[in-house]
Amino acid sequence: MAEASSAGTLAAGAPAREASPLGQFAWALFDGARSPYNVLVNIFVFSAYFSTVVIPDPVQGQIMWSYITAAAALMVAIGAPILGAIADAGGRRKPWLAACMIIGLPLMAGLWFATPGMTAGLGFVVIALLGGYLFFEYSAIFCNAMLPNIAPPSRIGFLSGLGLALGNVSGIVLFLFFLIAWSWSSQPWFGLDPAAHEPERAVGLLAAVWMAIFGLPLFFLTPDSPGTSISKRQAIRQGLSNLAETIRRIGQYRNIVTFLVARMIYNEGFLCLMLFTGVFASGILGWTSTMLVAEGLINSVVAAIAALFAGWLDVRIGSKRATAVFVGGCLVANLILVSITRTSVFFIELAPVLTPPTGLFPTLPDKVFLVTQCSIAFFVTGGLVTSRSFMAKLAPQKMLNEFFGLFAMSGTAVAFVGPLVIGQVTSFFGNQRSGVAVGIVFLTIGLLGLFKVREQMAAK
Numbered sequence: 001m002a003e004a005s006s007a008g009t010l011a012a013g014a015p016a017r018e019a020s021p022l023g024q025f026a027w028a029l030f031d032g033a034r035s036p037y038n039v040l041v042n043i044f045v046f047s048a049y050f051s052t053v054v055i056p057d058p059v060q061g062q063i064m065w066s067y068i069t070a071a072a073a074l075m076v077a078i079g080a081p082i083l084g085a086i087a088d089a090g091g092r093r094k095p096w097l098a099a100c101m102i103i104g105l106p107l108m109a110g111l112w113f114a115t116p117g118m119t120a121g122l123g124f125v126v127i128a129l130l131g132g133y134l135f136f137e138y139s140a141i142f143c144n145a146m147l148p149n150i151a152p153p154s155r156i157g158f159l160s161g162l163g164l165a166l167g168n169v170s171g172i173v174l175f176l177f178f179l180i181a182w183s184w185s186s187q188p189w190f191g192l193d194p195a196a197h198e199p200e201r202a203v204g205l206l207a208a209v210w211m212a213i214f215g216l217p218l219f220f221l222t223p224d225s226p227g228t229s230i231s232k233r234q235a236i237r238q239g240l241s242n243l244a245e246t247i248r249r250i251g252q253y254r255n256i257v258t259f260l261v262a263r264m265i266y267n268e269g270f271l272c273l274m275l276f277t278g279v280f281a282s283g284i285l286g287w288t289s290t291m292l293v294a295e296g297l298i299n300s301v302v303a304a305i306a307a308l309f310a311g312w313l314d315v316r317i318g319s320k321r322a323t324a325v326f327v328g329g330c331l332v333a334n335l336i337l338v339s340i341t342r343t344s345v346f347f348i349e350l351a352p353v354l355t356p357p358t359g360l361f362p363t364l365p366d367k368v369f370l371v372t373q374c375s376i377a378f379f380v381t382g383g384l385v386t387s388r389s390f391m392a393k394l395a396p397q398k399m400l401n402e403f404f405g406l407f408a409m410s411g412t413a414v415a416f417v418g419p420l421v422i423g424q425v426t427s428f429f430g431n432q433r434s435g436v437a438v439g440i441v442f443l444t445i446g447l448l449g450l451f452k453v454r455e456q457m458a459a460k
Contacts, residue, residue: 019150019222026221027150028159030097031143032166033214037108037136037207038274039171041129042069044296045178045289046111048278049200053116054125058283059426062435065279066423068126070416072133073271077416079134080141093142094224097215100142104135105212111204116197132204144407148392149225157319157389161311164385168307170214171300174206175293183290200289256394259453260406263387266327266446268418270380272439273334276422277373280436285342285369294360295370299377310382311389319390320455324447326386329379331443336372338437340365393455418442 019027040046051061083096110128113121151159181189182199192198250257281287281295313322339347345368361367388407395403422435429435 018152023222024151024155024159025162026217027143027146028163028166030215030218030222031163032168032170033211034136034139034143035164035167036170036174036210037132037204039296039300040174040203040207041108041111041132042136043274044278044292045200045203046114046278047276048282048287048292049197049289050114050125050129051279052282053197053200054114054118054122056117058279059430062276062279062283062426063423065276066419066426066435068129069133069271069419070423072130072137073416073419075130075134076137079138083138083141092224093146094219096142097139098219100135100139101211101215104131104139105208107131108135108208108211109205112201114201128204144388144391146222146225147388150222153393156392157314157385158311160389160392161307161309161314161385164307164310164381165304168300168304168381170210172297172304174210175297175300177206178203178293179290179297183293197289255454256403258449259390259394262446262449262453263391263407264446265442265449266330266383267387269327269330269334269439269441269443269446270383272418272422272436272442273330273337273376274380276436277376280337281369281373284433285340285366287366291360291366295373298370299374302374303377303381306378306381307385310385313382314386314389318455319386319393320450320453322386323383323390324450326379326383327443327447327450330376330383331440331447333372333376333379334436334439334443336368337376338433338440340369340372341433390453390455 047065051065052058055061055064107128108131111125111132113128114125115121118125147156147159178199182192182194188194188199192202277295278292281292287295310322310326313325316322336346339345342363342365343350345365350364357363361370391403391407395407418438421438425438426435
């Protein structure tokens, strides 16, 4: 933190100081430490618990989860470009990351108070979910904006992939911990009661502790972006003015706008596939928390491999082509996903099974769903890596925070639309499968838009 404070005395326009290999690793470690909240809460464990146990009706649970996600995404869409522009004016990113942690981590831990079938206190749980979501998204803005300043262009793709790979390694460790400490233990650790769903309630606290431990090295080892001599009030005023000017001049960056629009659309498909994994599996296939954690563990291994592969592929064939590969893969996986029920695969009804199947994933629909989700983990992770690298290559270097703010907004400006549409479609048809099909539309349109982007940096 002392390093962050000293950076604020630098004059405006001072050159950025490239980080040492250890400092670059600390950046990737922070980026990876953010991921457990997303996988444990938003994707696998808590989302399924909330939508089937806290809200006992799975259809109503999916609808409510959709609306909470939509509200959080709308808040991010409004705040992300503003915060990015303010941080650009002030220069430094570390103070903003510290604020995200101070506010976000206690709210993440507050998910412990989500009890089965609760009515009183449900509002607090919703606020905690919103706060955790905002932490995850807002911290990404300032973390992403540090990347081009701490590493040369030749290492951006590698570090982007390393950050997500470490995030998935974090997921592997915590999923294994969940299984060993609670699912497979005859005497659950810390006295938690599985029958009362206390392990599911504890995942937010688990993610908060992980973030607190592995997020700290960045503040000591990674150099902050150069600060300016202006006051905080001046930074806010100048940041908002710069944002207004950026929006006014956005037409000068048509290639970037094309990418942001395409990314905004296909990222909506990513969100539909990720945020409803646990909700879909528990509501349609009746998966238990142990099955979801096991799936999350396998997916994390796959995604860690995908993140490193994506960094290599980005360098090998370029960000645009690599991104198109991953978006196309998600489209195929989404088509398979909507074909699965407890009694059908690929829209084909299965013959009745006379002998009850056994095993962790006993039925054919369970196995096909698992493989499909593994492919989704691979393609979504790869798409996240190459999209971030693509943005860093396209944006003018002096406007990185503003464009990464717009980049975040492109991922969330209509992110509320997907969950909202899923909720509406689920409510209209009275089943969950129809809502998941929404992602196919977003992925198709986004992929077509991506083909129109040129892979070149904009003029300053």
